Amino acid sequence: MAAESGEKWVLSVTAQTPTNIAVIKYWGKRDEELILPINDSISVTLDPGHLCTTTSVAVSPAFTHDRIWLNGKEVSLSGGRFQNCLREIRSRATDYEDEKRGIMITKKDWEKLRVHIVSYNNFPTAAGLASSAAGLACLVFSLAKLMNVKEDHSQLSAIARQGSGSACRSLYGGFVKWIMGKEDNGSDSIAVQLADENHWDDLVIIIAVVSSKQKETSSTSGMRDTVETSELIKHRAKEVVPKRIKEMEAAIAKRDFPSFARLACADSNQFHAVCLDTLPPIFYMNDTSHRIISCVEKWNRHEGSPQVAYTFDAGPNAVLISKDRKTAALLLQRLLFQFPPQSDADLNSYVIGDKTILKDAGIEDLKDIEALAPPTENASVQRCRGDVSYFICTKPGRGPIVLADESQSLINPETGLPK
Amino acid sequence: MAAESGEKWVLSVTAQTPTNIAVIKYWGKRDEELILPINDSISVTLDPGHLCTTTSVAVSPAFTHDRIWLNGKEVSLSGGRFQNCLREIRSRATDYEDEKRGIMITKKDWEKLRVHIVSYNNFPTAAGLASSAAGLACLVFSLAKLMNVKEDHSQLSAIARQGSGSACRSLYGGFVKWIMGKEDNGSDSIAVQLADENHWDDLVIIIAVVSSKQKETSSTSGMRDTVETSELIKHRAKEVVPKRIKEMEAAIAKRDFPSFARLACADSNQFHAVCLDTLPPIFYMNDTSHRIISCVEKWNRHEGSPQVAYTFDAGPNAVLISKDRKTAALLLQRLLFQFPPQSDADLNSYVIGDKTILKDAGIEDLKDIEALAPPTENASVQRCRGDVSYFICTKPGRGPIVLADESQSLINPETGLPK
Numbered sequence: 034m035a036a037e038s039g040e041k042w043v044l045s046v047t048a049q050t051p052t053n054i055a056v057i058k059y060w061g062k063r064d065e066e067l068i069l070p071i072n073d074s075i076s077v078t079l080d081p082g083h084l085c086t087t088t089s090v091a092v093s094p095a096f097t098h099d100r101i102w103l104n105g106k107e108v109s110l111s112g113g114r115f116q117n118c119l120r121e122i123r124s125r126a127t128d129y130e131d132e133k134r135g136i137m138i139t140k141k142d143w144e145k146l147r148v149h150i151v152s153y154n155n156f157p158t159a160a161g162l163a164s165s166a167a168g169l170a171c172l173v174f175s176l177a178k179l180m181n182v183k184e185d186h187s188q189l190s191a192i193a194r195q196g197s198g199s200a201c202r203s204l205y206g207g208f209v210k211w212i213m214g215k216e217d218n219g220s221d222s223i224a225v226q227l228a229d230e231n232h233w234d235d236l237v238i239i240i241a242v243v244s245s246k247q248k249e250t251s252s253t254s255g256m257r258d259t260v261e262t263s264e265l266i267k268h269r270a271k272e273v274v275p276k277r278i279k280e281m282e283a284a285i286a287k288r289d290f291p292s293f294a295r296l297a298c299a300d301s302n303q304f305h306a307v308c309l310d311t312l313p314p315i316f317y318m319n320d321t322s323h324r325i326i327s328c329v330e331k332w333n334r335h336e337g338s339p340q341v342a343y344t345f346d347a348g349p350n351a352v353l354i355s356k357d358r359k360t361a362a363l364l365l366q367r368l369l370f371q372f373p374p375q376s377d378a379d380l381n382s383y384v385i386g387d388k389t390i391l392k393d394a395g396i397e398d399l400k401d402i403e404a405l406a407p408p409t410e411n412a413s414v415q416r417c418r419g420d421v422s423y424f425i426c427t428k429p430g431r432g433p434i435v436l437a438d439e440s441q442s443l444i445n446p447e448t449g450l451p452k
Numbered sequence: 453m454a455a456e457s458g459e460k461w462v463l464s465v466t467a468q469t470p471t472n473i474a475v476i477k478y479w480g481k482r483d484e485e486l487i488l489p490i491n492d493s494i495s496v497t498l499d500p501g502h503l504c505t506t507t508s509v510a511v512s513p514a515f516t517h518d519r520i521w522l523n524g525k526e527v528s529l530s531g532g533r534f535q536n537c538l539r540e541i542r543s544r545a546t547d548y549e550d551e552k553r554g555i556m557i558t559k560k561d562w563e564k565l566r567v568h569i570v571s572y573n574n575f576p577t578a579a580g581l582a583s584s585a586a587g588l589a590c591l592v593f594s595l596a597k598l599m600n601v602k603e604d605h606s607q608l609s610a611i612a613r614q615g616s617g618s619a620c621r622s623l624y625g626g627f628v629k630w631i632m633g634k635e636d637n638g639s640d641s642i643a644v645q646l647a648d649e650n651h652w653d654d655l656v657i658i659i660a661v662v663s664s665k666q667k668e669t670s671s672t673s674g675m676r677d678t679v680e681t682s683e684l685i686k687h688r689a690k691e692v693v694p695k696r697i698k699e700m701e702a703a704i705a706k707r708d709f710p711s712f713a714r715l716a717c718a719d720s721n722q723f724h725a726v727c728l729d730t731l732p733p734i735f736y737m738n739d740t741s742h743r744i745i746s747c748v749e750k751w752n753r754h755e756g757s758p759q760v761a762y763t764f765d766a767g768p769n770a771v772l773i774s775k776d777r778k779t780a781a782l783l784l785q786r787l788l789f790q791f792p793p794q795s796d797a798d799l800n801s802y803v804i805g806d807k808t809i810l811k812d813a814g815i816e817d818l819k820d821i822e823a824l825a826p827p828t829e830n831a832s833v834q835r836c837r838g839d840v841s842y843f844i845c846t847k848p849g850r851g852p853i854v855l856a857d858e859s860q861s862l863i864n865p866e867t868g869l870p871k
Contacts, residue, residue, distance in 0.1 A: 268687040302733045306725040313749040314721045330732040
């Protein structure tokens with residue numbers, strides 16, 4: 034085989050994988066090692082045009098050990114979660130042949146060949162936007178493509194799950210359910226697609242990235258503490274979530290926004306409630322998060338039916354799902370009125386992503402934000418300048434793809450190192 | 453009788469009643485009218501020297517209708533809760549005779565005689581420090597004394613309960629249990645004393661009155677929303693609280709501070725968790741409340757056993773219960789380090805109540821606060837100047853008393869009006 038021939042070829046694959054936001058939350062494991070959850074969860078995949086991970090993986094007989102670079106920095110691959118994913122993918126590798134380049138890799142060769150992994154997020158890693166979900170999903174997806182793994186996306190999701198639980202939901206676009214499964218070995222704890230990204234394309238998503246002064250509890254240790262100490266989490270997992278999962282599936286199938294919003298908001302709040310019921314209590318939302326919820330709740334009540342759903346993960350950032358573009362523009366006006374940027378800000382970096390929403394909202398420069406009137410339903414609301422770092426306008430999006438264009442690879446095809 | 457004689461006598465009673473803080477929380481009614489709770493609760497009565505209501509009630513044949521003045525301002529007595537208390541007390545009035553003054557009032561006369569009520573809190577009403585509990589308890593207690601009601605404190609507690617649920621717990625000093633009861637008419641929903649204020653007199657209480665910018669949800673409407681919409685409240689009331697009540701009673705009986713603290717903190721957090729699980733969600737704690745919890749949790753963990761318990765009612769104020777005076781001084785140092793007053797503050801009004809704790813903490817002026825070192829367990833904590841309005845140092849205290857000294861009456865004995 035080529036791997037033993039002393040040739041210097043580098044074989045690589047580049048893939049792009051979206052992040053996702055749960056609308057019925059995953060919180061709590063029944064198996065820490067295999068990452069098996071205590072309840073099903075449902076997520077919306079976010080448009081990778083605005084939030085995604087791009088990963089290039091390469092193999093070469095010249096590589097001496099497995100290496101990984103995240104966002105430009107080499108980090109250790111020794112973590113159990115990386116190793117689990119690598120091992121599972123390698124064990125499913127199949128024969129690969131590139132006649133033109135004279136490369137032939139057998140299933141057995143893959144065991145010995147070392148890989149290089151280079152990964153970038155197109156959004157700030159530290160912002161608490163599920164970067165590990167997109168990252169681990171992309172690692173598994175790209176390695177599977179490289180190693181000619183034949184398993185389908187659901188089977189790959191069970192591998193990504195072992196890297197980061199919510200990563201399994203990033204193997205599909207649109208609306209995705211992570212089935213908790215029953216087997217001890219986790220084989221049936223997989224993600225399935227409920228509907229693709231075209232099923233409900235009215236939805237518009239605005240993310241408020243909230244400045245946080247407090248150090249946050251990692252979700253891994255947080256959910257372990259909750260399972261061990263909360264009196265309410267078992268009731269949630271056993272009695273509340275199964276009902277909500279069915280209702281949420283029905284709401285998505287019927288594009289029933291009022292039910293979708295009611296369930297998403299209630300489940301986000303209940304997730305944060307069980308965090309608070311943990312010993313010591315976990316606070317992910319802060320005063321700014323609370324103010325964003327109040328803004329949405331008041332507006333929804335004023336309109337008589339939900340215009341916007343909110344959901345918060347393990348951090349203070351708000352993910353706001355509007356029923357349509359028109360509503361999203363009205364929401365953005367409300368958000369920019371209440372959370373204007375600092376006076377020295379650049380509007381172009383304060384609202385990023387799909388800027389047409391900003392245009393629909395009638396905002397062309399900072400003066401337009403200052404000139405906004407308070408919403409009628411909340412006329413006395415105070416402006417909280419600087420409490421939001423920036424906004425991202427986006428929408429539900431597609432699942433992972435391979436980027437065939439060599440120029441998009443993050444790996445130098447000659448050296449096998451990051452470009 | 454004298455009431456019909458045209459004489460101008462005024463008969464009055466003045467009483468003082470403490471406030472209380474629940475360590476196993478009351479949240480949720482099974483009967484809105486009678487104020488019957490969905491679970492038992494346990495409270496600590498606070499020293500009336502620092503937090504109490506004083507109420508004078510008077511009766512005179514010259515009074516034409518029932519009137520009430522709260523904190524210097526006449527307010528309407530037409531509210532159902534005032535009326536319930538007045539009616540219940542009047543129905544239990546017994547014959548009264550003052551031979552010296554020639555006053556004779558029969559049970560039947562009390563029905564016709566009108567009362568004047570004058571009430572003051574010795575702490576800010578708006579600060580969210582259970583002023584309604586102390587107020588309604590004092591109203592019921594003073595009226596019962598005036599009208600020669602023979603019922604004991606537990607029976608009076610069932611009347612105070614109809615004015616404000618937690619008021620029933622202010623009829624006793626020390627440690628008090630409000631038994632939820634089973635009867636539909638509420639006759640067995642009463643408060644009983646678990647231990648008096650001398651039973652565990654090591655405890656020292658520091659209250660951090662936290663500046664709140666947000667308007668708070670009233671506890672009456674908040675708990676109604678929780679009962680109607682939270683999926684977790686029923687589990688709390690049925691499964692969690694009954695166990696905690698038993699454990700808390702045992703902890704108080706044995707003066708077992710670690711258990712007391714563990715239960716009080718967990719129950720405060722769970723109460724706020726079910727508030728968050730409400731639709732729309734209720735946030736009583738803010739970022740400052742969260743920081744105070746983190747401060748206490750870090751210290752408790754560092755010491756290896758609880759030094760301080762925290763509990764929060766329907767607002768952002770922290771009630772911190774220290775195991776002894778020495779610990780309270782160390783707590784106050786931590787609090788003043790993290791929450792120093794504004795530079796133009798007066799130390800004398802920034803730390804009120806029992807000032808000997810301040811002396812024990814080695815703080816004599818504002819410079820001593822600025823010179824404080826950060827706690828070893830939390831060396832990198834940021835100072836949040838101005839986030840706490842003031843601190844009150846106090847301790848568990850006694851139940852209601854009659855103030856026999858005429859000079860302490862709030863009512864002019866000639867006119868029957870507020871002094």
